[in-house]
Amino acid sequence: MTGIRRALLFTSAERYLNLAVNFGLIAVVSRLLSPAEIGVAAFGVTIWALAETFRDVPSSYLVQQEDLSKTDVRTAFTVMFLISVALAAALILAAGWIATQYNDPKLAPYLQVFALALLPGPFERPIMALFRRNFSFGKFALINVTTVLVNAVVTIGLVTLGFSYMSFAWAALAGALSAAALALYLRRDFWMFSPHLGHWRRALRFGAYSSGFALLNQLSELLPYLVLSRFFRFEAVGFYNRALLVSQIPNKLLLSGLGPVVLPVLAAKARLGRDLKAPFLLGVSYISAVHWPAFVLLALLAHPAVEILVGSQWFSIVPLVQIMAVATLFTFCGILNYPALMAVGALRDLLLSSLIAMPVVVIINGVAATFGLMPLALSLLVTLPLQSIVALCFVRRHVQFSWSEFAAATVKSLVITAFSAALPAAQIFLAGMRFEMSIPRGIVLGCLAILGWLAGVWLTRHPLRDELLMLFGALRGARGARKPPLPAETRT
Numbered sequence: 001m002t003g004i005r006r007a008l009l010f011t012s013a014e015r016y017l018n019l020a021v022n023f024g025l026i027a028v029v030s031r032l033l034s035p036a037e038i039g040v041a042a043f044g045v046t047i048w049a050l051a052e053t054f055r056d057v058p059s060s061y062l063v064q065q066e067d068l069s070k071t072d073v074r075t076a077f078t079v080m081f082l083i084s085v086a087l088a089a090a091l092i093l094a095a096g097w098i099a100t101q102y103n104d105p106k107l108a109p110y111l112q113v114f115a116l117a118l119l120p121g122p123f124e125r126p127i128m129a130l131f132r133r134n135f136s137f138g139k140f141a142l143i144n145v146t147t148v149l150v151n152a153v154v155t156i157g158l159v160t161l162g163f164s165y166m167s168f169a170w171a172a173l174a175g176a177l178s179a180a181a182l183a184l185y186l187r188r189d190f191w192m193f194s195p196h197l198g199h200w201r202r203a204l205r206f207g208a209y210s211s212g213f214a215l216l217n218q219l220s221e222l223l224p225y226l227v228l229s230r231f232f233r234f235e236a237v238g239f240y241n242r243a244l245l246v247s248q249i250p251n252k253l254l255l256s257g258l259g260p261v262v263l264p265v266l267a268a269k270a271r272l273g274r275d276l277k278a279p280f281l282l283g284v285s286y287i288s289a290v291h292w293p294a295f296v297l298l299a300l301l302a303h304p305a306v307e308i309l310v311g312s313q314w315f316s317i318v319p320l321v322q323i324m325a326v327a328t329l330f331t332f333c334g335i336l337n338y339p340a341l342m343a344v345g346a347l348r349d350l351l352l353s354s355l356i357a358m359p360v361v362v363i364i365n366g367v368a369a370t371f372g373l374m375p376l377a378l379s380l381l382v383t384l385p386l387q388s389i390v391a392l393c394f395v396r397r398h399v400q401f402s403w404s405e406f407a408a409a410t411v412k413s414l415v416i417t418a419f420s421a422a423l424p425a426a427q428i429f430l431a432g433m434r435f436e437m438s439i440p441r442g443i444v445l446g447c448l449a450i451l452g453w454l455a456g457v458w459l460t461r462h463p464l465r466d467e468l469l470m471l472f473g474a475l476r477g478a479r480g481a482r483k484p485p486l487p488a489e490t491r492t
Helices: 003-032 037-056 059-064 069-100 107-116 126-132 137-160 166-186 200-247 249-271 277-301 302-309 314-330 334-344 349-368 372-395 405-428 439-460 461-481
Strands: none
Touching: 003 037, 003 137, 003 200, 003 249, 003 302, 003 334, 003 405, 037 069, 037 107, 037 166, 037 200, 037 461, 059 126, 059 334, 069 107, 069 126, 107 166, 126 166, 126 249, 137 166, 137 405, 200 249, 200 314, 200 349, 200 372, 249 277, 249 314, 277 314, 277 334, 277 439, 277 461, 334 349, 334 372, 349 372, 349 461, 405 439, 439 461
8 A cells, every 4th residue: 555545544534533523513513502503603613713724824834844854843833832822812802892793792701712722732733744744644643533522522512511602612622632632642752842933934934825825715714604693693604604514515525535645745746846737637537526426416415415414403504505515516626726836835826816816705705695695605606616716727837737638637527427416316307306305315316326426437437446446456355364264174
């Protein structure tokens, strides 16, 4: 097994474990909390995620820096620690004002606990970045799984005890503390926590571009929550948040394991001076063959998906999920664009791509949100393709591929998508275009889609076919290895 496949194995196993835990968490809290409580919880979590993104400036620097020294690691920790303290203090001080603006005094302690959850991060994030750089994805996965488990157990426990949305803040603090403790246990290089600012300009200059890109994306995600909570209260935020969660299932279920691996792999190839065109286009071929069929299927089976994940009381979000799934079809390259630009050091272009697209996205989504949930969902049909096109144009400046080569990498994926969707779509058409269906019927149609997908992969001779054959061969070999040897007298 190659290093890349081993890394994918660890990260995929981690993500699937985390996904199973998060599915359980979402299913429980969605049934115990009201849409308004879910809305407040989502509002606070998004603000915390924004602060985490800003705080995490040096992590990508530690992964991508060509000649990493101990001074670089110490500097990264020091910068992250100072940013964390500043952000925690700012959030604690601003919490009262934010609560006043939204007429909810309980928001203040909620945000203040989230502020405290920022403080353990500097003792964990540099270690995690070094694990990624060195392809130590087993330890990386262990920390992530532990954190998710702690977060889920604390959240469900406190929700059951009546702590409402405060449960999410206390769980974030418990998860951050457990992650830091486990990271320190697995890598006891305490020298990295000795303050040093020798290379702070280089770390911040690198991080300013990469984190600026992430911050702009986080701000664009926060904007609908800000507008909806102003015009329609937190209940609308709750409905929008649940629709987003359901619409993200395919990416989390099928592609999330790629995320932590793609950047180190492309960065390693770039450091060796290798051309990224072939691996990038191969990645496009692989991802589109999974991404497109999955989101088309979600659009067709949104009704049973909503019932399984969040419960029948959320059926009103089904049309939102369908629109979001269609809009997300255009984002299949997102998991490759960011790592490709990071790997070649095109940090300025990374930020510039967001600066070009984001003002248009903010205006369209922000205005749409003032009219309600459906206009906001429909606006994604414009903004998500726009962001994808702009990002791809910048990637082409450094990964030299033509649009015809890009199209050729996706042709087979289109055929596979048609095969996958054919039987479920036909069944829905024969039922009078009624998307409402029972969970068992949804499962049957999902199984038919998988069979269609496999047929498409085999008939088009997609590169995924070789991967599947290799997987089946490995499984058969493992099963054969477990069989006991024949007794000596039966051998010939």
